[in-house]
Amino acid sequence: MNKIQLELPLTHEAIKDLKAGDLVSLSGVLYTARDAAHKRLIAALEQGEPLPIELHNQTIYYAGPCPAPPGRPIGSAGPTTSGRMDAYTPRLLEQGLIAMIGKGMRTEAVVQSIVQHGAIYFGATGGAGALLAQRILQATVVAYADLGAEAIRKLVVEDFPVVVLIDSLGNNLYESGPAAWAEKPRD
Amino acid sequence: MKEINCAVIEQAVARLCQQANIELGEDIVRAMQQALANEPAPAGRAVLEELIENAALARRERLAICQDTGMAIIFVKIGQDVRITGGILTDAINAGVSRGYREGYLRASVVSDPLLRVNTGDNTPAVIHYDLVAGDALEITVAPKGFGSENMSAVKLFSPSAGVEGVKHFVLETIRNAGSNPCPPIIVGIGLGGSLDKCTELAKTALLRSVGEYNPQPHLRALEEELLEAANQTGIGPSGLGGRTTALAVHVEAYPTHIASLPVAVNMSCHATRHASVTL
Numbered sequence: 001m002n003k004i005q006l007e008l009p010l011t012h013e014a015i016k017d018l019k020a021g022d023l024v025s026l027s028g029v030l031y032t033a034r035d036a037a038h039k040r041l042i043a044a045l046e047q048g049e050p051l052p053i054e055l056h057n058q059t060i061y062y063a064g065p066c067p068a069p070p071g072r073p074i075g076s077a078g079p080t081t082s083g084r085m086d087a088y089t090p091r092l093l094e095q096g097l098i099a100m101i102g103k104g105m106r107t108e109a110v111v112q113s114i115v116q117h118g119a120i121y122f123g124a125t126g127g128a129g130a131l132l133a134q135r136i137l138q139a140t141v142v143a144y145a146d147l148g149a150e151a152i153r154k155l156v157v158e159d160f161p162v163v164v165l166i167d168s169l170g171n172n173l174y175e176s177g178p179a180a181w182a183e184k185p186r187d
Numbered sequence: 188m189k190e191i192n193c194a195v196i197e198q199a200v201a202r203l204c205q206q207a208n209i210e211l212g213e214d215i216v217r218a219m220q221q222a223l224a225n226e227p228a229p230a231g232r233a234v235l236e237e238l239i240e241n242a243a244l245a246r247r248e249r250l251a252i253c254q255d256t257g258m259a260i261i262f263v264k265i266g267q268d269v270r271i272t273g274g275i276l277t278d279a280i281n282a283g284v285s286r287g288y289r290e291g292y293l294r295a296s297v298v299s300d301p302l303l304r305v306n307t308g309d310n311t312p313a314v315i316h317y318d319l320v321a322g323d324a325l326e327i328t329v330a331p332k333g334f335g336s337e338n339m340s341a342v343k344l345f346s347p348s349a350g351v352e353g354v355k356h357f358v359l360e361t362i363r364n365a366g367s368n369p370c371p372p373i374i375v376g377i378g379l380g381g382s383l384d385k386c387t388e389l390a391k392t393a394l395l396r397s398v399g400e401y402n403p404q405p406h407l408r409a410l411e412e413e414l415l416e417a418a419n420q421t422g423i424g425p426s427g428l429g430g431r432t433t434a435l436a437v438h439v440e441a442y443p444t445h446i447a448s449l450p451v452a453v454n455m456s457c458h459a460t461r462h463a464s465v466t467l
Contacts, residue, residue, distance in 0.1 A: 021230070036304070063254065064254060064255075064294065064296075065254050065294070066250075066251045066254045066256060066292055066293060066294045067292045067293075067294065068292070069249070069250070069292040075250060075251060075254065075292050075293075075294070076245070076250050076251035076252070076253060076254040076256075076294075077254050078253055078254050078255075080254075080255065080335060081335045081338070081368050083368060103335075103367060103368075103370065103426065103427075104335070104366070104367045104368040104427070105366055105367060105368060105427075123426065123428075125234055125237045125238070125241075125426055126253075126335065126367075126370035126426060126457070127238055127241065127252070127253050127370045127457050127458055127459050128237045128238060128240075128241040128253075129241070129250075129251060129252065129253045129254040129255075130241050130244045130245040130248065130250040130251065130252060130253075131237060131240060131241040131244055133250065134244070147306070148295060148306050148308065149254075149294045149295065149296065149306075150306075163230070163428065173428060173429075174366060174367055174427055174428075176429070177228075177230060177422075177424065177427070177428040177429025177430075178366075178421065178422035178423045178424060178427065178428075178429045179422060179429070180228075180422070180429050181227075181228050181231075181422035181424055181429040181430050181431060182420065182421060182422030183420035183422065183431075
């Protein structure tokens with residue numbers, strides 16, 4: 001299957017026709033954020049404070065990379081389990097977040113919120129952190145540096161390989177994919 | 188009586204942390220290659236190809252296989268004719284973890300308190316299991332454990348009447364509930380028997396066994412083979428995108444238990460089920 005090439009930041013126009021299962025190659029700027037950073041972003045929103053990054057049309061990559069070895073922009077940098085961010089995600093989609101990259105299932109509330117905001121959920125291959133790090137050209141900590149691996153990093157990526165897990169209509173590859181290959185119905 | 192100095196132990200643990208995190212076991216690479224040869228799902232095949240390439244790249248470029256370089260789970264078999272010199276064994280092991288993770292550019296993933304959650308900065312402390320054995324050797328195994336899969340693990344203490352059918356149902360329910368979260372293809376460690384604590388330790392120990400090896404007891408081997416086949420019929424597939432490769436192995440370890448109980452622990456682990464050992 002041919003990969004669809006897309007530039008970051010994304011637009012609603014660019015993602016509205018993407019379907020669960022489509023292979024996409026992303027190039028441009030995105031931000032890492034995982035558990036601790038999400039907790040702080042939501043705390044900032046609740047306090048009425050400005051967020052350290054503008055989320056409108058931006059993409060968050062759920063990742064906490066390894067430290068960069070000498071001569072490299074970043075260490076191993078695969079996706080972490082997205083479900084732990086579910087409690088926070090609808091608030092960030094309200095702020096204009098357009099896409100998330102991670103791995104694993106999302107709650108129904110997140111799926112509804114994705115549909116409501118015309119957003120999208122991409123998957124990167126869990127466990128392929130060394131391979132994915134080769135597609136990251138630059139990494140800069142832009143917020144919450146004290147969180148170490150959990151700090152928010154601005155990444156410049158090139159041909160970063162993802163698959164559409166949940167599209168803007170709510171179609172879910174984690175439902176359709178396994179259903180097509182199960183040998184017998186769930187008991 | 189053999190004397191082993193803490194400096195030697197620290198150095199060995201540091202090296203094992205890096206070796207385990209960077210060099211995926213040949214048994215697992217082989218299992219993924221075999222799975223690729225048998226996997227009919229295009230998306231599943233693509234994921235297996237990526238993971239095989241990732242393992243080769245990590246080894247060649249000295250990068251961590253996965254950014255979740257885990258909490259360091261350490262198994263120590265200490266011969267009772269060994270005398271540790273130059274410090275405290277537990278301190279030496281933790282010093283080795285600190286050094287191994289810092290010098291190897293491995294991620295620090297440990298927080299000092301489960302509620303306060305401040306990162307300790309050097310991936311210490313490790314979880315250490317000590318076993319006193321005969322002889323004058325010190326065997327150390329470092330098994331970095333990622334928590335995307337750890338979080339999908341489960342334990343249950345059944346009544347004996349649940350029997351093997353109850354065990355099978357619980358394991359498969361745990362695998363189905365985990366779905367894509369533990370980064371399939373998974374390796375499933377199962378502990379049967381003992382007590383609440385013992386069965387979880389058995390499940391963790393089961394993950395140390397080479398993929399392709401079975402429990403020597405015929406009824407447990409049969410259980411492993413049946414559960415592996417059933418896991419691969421769920422359709423979850425590599426990365427949970429659909430396919431016939433959901434698990435690479437199911438390992439069962441058992442221990443005597445109480446007349447009132449049938450403890451079952453299921454320790455989920457991703458393809459990066461890492462471990463490296465040394466005997467000093």
